[in-house]
Amino acid sequence: MNNVPNKHFFTKQLTAWHATENNRNLPWKNEPEPYKIWLSEVILQQTRALQGLPYYLRFVDAFPTVKDLAAAKDEDAFRLWQGLGYYNRCKNMLATARYITNELKGKFPTTYDTLLQLKGIGPYTASAIASFAFGLPHAVVDGNVYRVLSRYFGIDTPFDTTEGKNIFSTLAHELLETKDSAAYNQAIMDLGATVCTPGKPLCDQCPLQKKCFAFDRGLTDLLPVRSKKLKIRKRYFHYLLLLWNNTLWIHKRNGNDIWENLYEPLLIEDTEPIDLEKLIQCSFFKDNDIKYSSITYSGSYCQRLTHQQIETRFFIVTLSKKPKIHLHDGLWVKTSELGKTAFPKTLVSFLENNLYF
Numbered sequence: 146m147n148n149v150p151n152k153h154f155f156t157k158q159l160t161a162w163h164a165t166e167n168n169r170n171l172p173w174k175n176e177p178e179p180y181k182i183w184l185s186e187v188i189l190q191q192t193r194a195l196q197g198l199p200y201y202l203r204f205v206d207a208f209p210t211v212k213d214l215a216a217a218k219d220e221d222a223f224r225l226w227q228g229l230g231y232y233n234r235c236k237n238m239l240a241t242a243r244y245i246t247n248e249l250k251g252k253f254p255t256t257y258d259t260l261l262q263l264k265g266i267g268p269y270t271a272s273a274i275a276s277f278a279f280g281l282p283h284a285v286v287d288g289n290v291y292r293v294l295s296r297y298f299g300i301d302t303p304f305d306t307t308e309g310k311n312i313f314s315t316l317a318h319e320l321l322e323t324k325d326s327a328a329y330n331q332a333i334m335d336l337g338a339t340v341c342t343p344g345k346p347l348c349d350q351c352p353l354q355k356k357c358f359a360f361d362r363g364l365t366d367l368l369p370v371r372s373k374k375l376k377i378r379k380r381y382f383h384y385l386l387l388l389w390n391n392t393l394w395i396h397k398r399n400g401n402d403i404w405e406n407l408y409e410p411l412l413i414e415d416t417e418p419i420d421l422e423k424l425i426q427c428s429f430f431k432d433n434d435i436k437y438s439s440i441t442y443s444g445s446y447c448q449r450l451t452h453q454q455i456e457t458r459f460f461i462v463t464l465s466k467k468p469k470i471h472l473h474d475g476l477w478v479k480t481s482e483l484g485k486t487a488f489p490k491t492l493v494s495f496l497e498n499n500l501y502f
């Protein structure tokens with residue numbers, strides 16, 4: 146049989162395709178600066194390239210160097226991050242920028258192992274920076290790479306197990322074109338993103354089709370294999386927008402949860418949706434001596450994150466009296482100045498459409 150998957154064929158075809166046909170243009174491609182490569186890789190984790198693109202451009206514009214990012218106010222960086230989710234990425238990025246600036250005199254580490262020691266940088270990002278910025282022979286292994294390798298070589302070991310990770314990582318390094326690891330890594334990432342896509346791969350345009358295991362046997366929709374079904378946690382957020390004299394009560398989210406360090410109005414979370422009638426009866430109103438002239442349900446918004454589904458309901462509460470009891474650690478902010486505060490994207494859209502900034 147001459148259509149058996151072949152490592153030499155794989156690398157040769159892939160790099161040739163990259164040199165002649167791959168026309169995926171993104172501003173961070175061929176970027177030599179480790180800072181910008183790092184920025185793009187952090188933004189693109191859990192985010193599609195087109196969605197991440199405006200964020201990358203905004204960050205580069207606001208913070209052109211790692212020193213600029215290190216000097217940024219947390220608030221400003223979080224506001225630019227609004228909408229990307231997984232805010233820990235932004236928090237780690239700020240910590241790492243400050244570490245590089247203050248402890249390493251603004252110089253990015255230049256080896257895979259030293260990159261790996263930085264906060265928020267795992268094997269994938271370390272490989273990307275080592276290879277794209279410094280030409281070191283490290284293969285990137287992410288969702289795109291799992292997909293291309295498992296389909297082409299017919300690997301049905303689940304990629305989210307220790308065994309699977311070892312198999313894919315070893316194979317990725319064996320396939321790496323060490324003379325130009327950057328081009329090879331870019332090629333496999335782009336092929337996974339544009340041709341060997343999750344839904345319907347474009348096998349007719351694929352340079353690997355001739356010897357592809359999954360194409361040959363009609364198995365593209367069964368590969369790659371994931372071991373566990375994602376468990377989705379359902380959460381119901383009820384935001385009470387407490388308004389007093391054109392000010393809104395907000396506080397900073399903390400704890401190890403989504404949207405950490407961003408601001409939000411008063412939140413009542415439950416595992417079930419609560420309607421207005423029941424909400425009014427909840428102990429919060431009594432305990433905090435909340436007196437209002439009107440309270441209205443103002444719509445809801447659903448969003449799906451990797452491991453959770455959140456239904457957010459908004460209630461505008463116009464207070465007739467400023468609550469006497471101290472409301473946690475929050476503050477009253479003029480509604481006209483809410484645009485200066487970093488909120489989760491869900492809230493930004495609602496506030497923009499329903500309040501005044």
Ligand code: SF4
Nearest residue numbers: 341346348351354357
């Ligand atoms: S032939 Fe199809 S399944 Fe195989 S690597 Fe190419 S796009 Fe993916």
